[in-house]
Amino acid sequence: MAKVLVVGGGFAGVVAAESLAQTLGSDHQITLAARSHEFVFYPALVRLAFGKAEPDDITFDLREAMLDRKVRFIEGEVARIHLDEGYITFAGGDVVGEMAYDFLVLALGRRLATERISGFFEHCQHLRRQSSAKPVRAKGAQCDADEASECAQKEKRPVHVSG
Numbered sequence: 262m263a264k265v266l267v268v269g270g271g272f273a274g275v276v277a278a279e280s281l282a283q284t285l286g287s288d289h290q291i292t293l294a295a296r297s298h299e300f301v302f303y304p305a306l307v308r309l310a311f312g313k314a315e316p317d318d319i320t321f322d323l324r325e326a327m328l329d330r331k332v333r334f335i336e337g338e339v340a341r342i343h344l345d346e347g348y349i350t351f352a353g354g355d356v357v358g359e360m361a362y363d364f365l366v367l368a369l370g371r372r373l374a375t376e377r378i379s380g381f382f383e384h385c386q387h388l389r390r391q392s393s394a395k396p397v398r399a400k401g402a403q404c405d406a407d408e409a410s411e412c413a414q415k416e417k418r419p420v421h422v423s424g
């Protein structure tokens with residue numbers, strides 16, 4: 262039995278883990294690890310920001326969802342990947358310490374380099390988390406999603422939607 266470890270609980274990691282579980286069946290162990298058990302459907306953050314969806318509408322619990330798909334889920338922060346030795350180190354979460362794998366899928370997403378855009382934090386708002394969508398909602402709750410740019414202009418605080 263091979264141990265397949267998929268790291269990252271976004272679209273890439275979830276789809277990879279599901280597909281592997283479906284293809285390989287129960288002969289092999291598929292584990293999905295991510296720093297949070299909460300999956301956020303990013304495209305709907307725009308709807309959340311403009312009051313057209315509630316937090317519960319755009320998230321689901323990976324622990325429950327993965328059980329149905331025969332994938333073991335671990336909530337944990339990956340601190341280090343030891344590629345040559347074939348194990349990773351978790352810094353916190355369900356597992357603290359090392360976990361060995363036979364096959365590793367890295368689906369850790371990307372990081373916005375907003376610090377490289379001067380004035381971004383003072384004048385813009387990004388939509389990458391529920392916590393960053395909420396301030397937009399608080400300021401622009403009266404706006405319709407279609408009126409987003411008009412609202413943003415009134416606020417003089419552009420909304421940056423990044424994929």
Ligand SMILES: Cc1cc2nc3c(=O)[nH]c(=O)nc-3n(C[C@H](O)[C@H](O)[C@H](O)COP(=O)(O)OP(=O)(O)OC[C@H]3O[C@@H](n4cnc5c(N)ncnc54)[C@H](O)[C@@H]3O)c2cc1C
Nearest residue numbers: 269270271272273295296303304338339369370388423424
């Ligand atoms: C507002 C918005 C709207 C969008 N709309 C669209 C759209 O309409 N159509 C479209 O195709 N795309 C859209 N996108 C883009 C799309 O959502 C992203 O491309 C996609 O979510 C990326 O998925 P991913 O799995 O690669 O990365 P992510 O979703 O970023 O997942 C990365 C995962 O890795 C985990 N992780 C990272 N580091 C660690 C670590 N050290 N230890 C443990 N776990 C870690 C994270 O917690 C997360 O679970 C949109 C994005 C945004 C923000």
